[in-house]
Amino acid sequence: MASPPTSEYPRRIGGAVPRFSWGTAIAILAVLGLTSWSVWGTEFDLVELFSSTRPMERFLSGMFPPDFSPTTLWQTGTGLLQTFQMSFLGALIGAVAALPLAVLATQEPPAVAASRAERLLRAVPYHVARFVINVFRSVPDILWALVFVVAVGLGPFPGTLALAVHSAGILGKLYSETLETVPGRPVEALRATGAGTLQAFLFGRLPQAMSDFTSLTLYQWECNIRSATVLGLVGAGGIGQQIIVSMNLFDYSKVATLVAATIIAVLIVDSFSAFVRRRLAY
Amino acid sequence: MGLALKDVTVRFGETPALADVTIEMERGARLAVIGASGAGKSTLFRTLIRSVALDAGKVLVGGRDLYALSKKELKGVQRGVGTIYQAYNLVPQLPAGVNAALGEVGGMGSLRTLRTFLAGPDGPLAKRVEAALERIGLSGMAHQRTADLSGGQQQRVAVARLLVQRPELVLADEPFAAVDPVTTERVMEALLDLNGEGATLLINLHDVNVARRFPRVVALKEGRIVFDGPPERLTDEELSRIYDGDPYGTGASPPQEPPEDVLHCRQDPARIVEGRDGISAH
Numbered sequence: 278m279a280s281p282p283t284s285e286y287p288r289r290i291g292g293a294v295p296r297f298s299w300g301t302a303i304a305i306l307a308v309l310g311l312t313s314w315s316v317w318g319t320e321f322d323l324v325e326l327f328s329s330t331r332p333m334e335r336f337l338s339g340m341f342p343p344d345f346s347p348t349t350l351w352q353t354g355t356g357l358l359q360t361f362q363m364s365f366l367g368a369l370i371g372a373v374a375a376l377p378l379a380v381l382a383t384q385e386p387p388a389v390a391a392s393r394a395e396r397l398l399r400a401v402p403y404h405v406a407r408f409v410i411n412v413f414r415s416v417p418d419i420l421w422a423l424v425f426v427v428a429v430g431l432g433p434f435p436g437t438l439a440l441a442v443h444s445a446g447i448l449g450k451l452y453s454e455t456l457e458t459v460p461g462r463p464v465e466a467l468r469a470t471g472a473g474t475l476q477a478f479l480f481g482r483l484p485q486a487m488s489d490f491t492s493l494t495l496y497q498w499e500c501n502i503r504s505a506t507v508l509g510l511v512g513a514g515g516i517g518q519q520i521i522v523s524m525n526l527f528d529y530s531k532v533a534t535l536v537a538a539t540i541i542a543v544l545i546v547d548s549f550s551a552f553v554r555r556r557l558a559y
Numbered sequence: 560m561g562l563a564l565k566d567v568t569v570r571f572g573e574t575p576a577l578a579d580v581t582i583e584m585e586r587g588a589r590l591a592v593i594g595a596s597g598a599g600k601s602t603l604f605r606t607l608i609r610s611v612a613l614d615a616g617k618v619l620v621g622g623r624d625l626y627a628l629s630k631k632e633l634k635g636v637q638r639g640v641g642t643i644y645q646a647y648n649l650v651p652q653l654p655a656g657v658n659a660a661l662g663e664v665g666g667m668g669s670l671r672t673l674r675t676f677l678a679g680p681d682g683p684l685a686k687r688v689e690a691a692l693e694r695i696g697l698s699g700m701a702h703q704r705t706a707d708l709s710g711g712q713q714q715r716v717a718v719a720r721l722l723v724q725r726p727e728l729v730l731a732d733e734p735f736a737a738v739d740p741v742t743t744e745r746v747m748e749a750l751l752d753l754n755g756e757g758a759t760l761l762i763n764l765h766d767v768n769v770a771r772r773f774p775r776v777v778a779l780k781e782g783r784i785v786f787d788g789p790p791e792r793l794t795d796e797e798l799s800r801i802y803d804g805d806p807y808g809t810g811a812s813p814p815q816e817p818p819e820d821v822l823h824c825r826q827d828p829a830r831i832v833e834g835r836d837g838i839s840a841h
Contacts, residue, residue, distance in 0.1 A: 391630070392629075463648050463649060469637060471635070471665025472661075480653070484653050
């Protein structure tokens with residue numbers, strides 16, 4: 278027998294937007310409050326941006342036509358090559374330094390029935406490596422560049438060092454997370470047949486993480502080529518250094534050429550890196 | 560290598576996964592462990608490779624208290640223990656030959672480990688790998704990427720790893736649960752051969768018909784031993800008692816017609832007709 282029709286509908290299920298609750302309301306108010314506070318603190322003013330357009334007009338009109346003189350093109354080419362070299366070497370040295378740091382900073386599942394001394398022996402290098410990675414990673418590359426400019430003088434060398442140290446921090450963290458998340462069963466199977474820590478790492482974890490490592494390193498290289506451009510602004514070599522010199526000389530048409538070349542180079546490296554990473558995703 | 564579990568209890572929270580389990584096996588014996596899902600078979604397996612903490616009892620492998628051994632002593636014992644799993648637990652990115660060669664990894668020194676990592680198995684080891692793959696029907700597949708092999712072929716590679724290792728104790732955790740009947744038969748043959756050569760064999764099984772091929776069967780239910788004896792004593796009533804409460808029932812899987820090649824691959828096809836996976840009809 279069919280159930281009698283009822284006028285009462287079941288309780289509304291609701292849409293994708295969270296239902297009203299005091300918690301949500303307070304969260305929205307907190308976000309609005311933070312926004313106002315930040316606008317006030319940063320003197321954020323769109324009216325100011327669009328009302329004082331004269332300096333911007335002067336800058337933009339000065340950029341056209343771009344300077345395609347042989348000297349500028351030569352300087353652009355050498356600047357780009359130097360930026361490329363800095364980014365590549367920075368990523369490579371960073372990756373080489375990151376690997377041992379990541380290995381030490383990888384948290385293995387605790388061994389069953391291991392003695393306290395054995396646990397301590399594993400915990401000390403783990404925490405030291407984590408600390409080093411965090412220091413390398415949390416200091417921005419531009420600050421590392423300032424440090425190395427003070428230490429070794431102006432030029433691409435301090436820039437490369439800055440990129441290498443920062444890359445080692447970023448890649449160290451990403452590598453160790455990759456090593457921790459590879460499927461553990463093959464590693465466990467190796468350990469069960471008497472493989473030591475190094476053997477389980479070399480034949481169990483590393484092969485499973487290798488394609489991710491390559492992909493992450495290529496991505497870091499992409500980031501480095503963008504960072505290498507900025508590092509020049511503090512005298513750490515590359516095309517950025519030429520951009521800042523030209524800006525200071527009000528040579529905006531040369532700036533246009535340098536910036537356009539930078540954009541093209543970054544796009545080419547990004548596309549190449551993305552292509553290789555897609556191939557590795559298999 | 561004989562083994563003994565003495566009053567072993569393992570708890571996960573409040574629930575006992577194993578409760579007062581006592582099993583003894585002489586060197587060269589073979590034993591099948593059956594029971595419904597969650598009965599404690601895998602936990603029993605894990606106690607024998609020291610990958611789960613004991614709440615009470617002792618586990619002796621080769622006469623040595625497994626849970627009282629130092630890291631170095633444990634490695635020594637584990638070198639003589641071969642394992643095979645339902646999910647193969649191979650390193651999918653490595654060639655099949657390297658996975659098979661990893662049976663030897665526990666016995667390698669640092670230099671040989673590095674050499675194998677960089678250049679692959681050396682001459683004598685490569686020869687043993689080829690022989691093992693040939694014995695299991697994977698001749699000429701040493702260079703194939705393991706991930707590109709079928710599930711059945713991967714399980715055979717896992718058996719080849721055992722053959723390379725030449726263990727004194729073989730522990731198998733549901734090795735037939737995810738493979739076809741032909742592979743089941745091939746793997747079973749290899750395991751029985753190893754047993755015939757003197758290795759002790761303990762195997763966890765879902766399939767009662769396969770278990771009947773063992774001279775001794777132990778049944779677990781809710782972590783306790785509810786049957787220990789020859790397969791002839793496994794009556795319908797016994798099986799009902801063992802699998803009581805299992806959602807799949809006792810022998811619930813309908814008889815399946817095996818593929819043609821299975822029926823012709825052995826003298827006694829009846830041994831593999833029933834129950835590819837799960838508890839088969841009895």
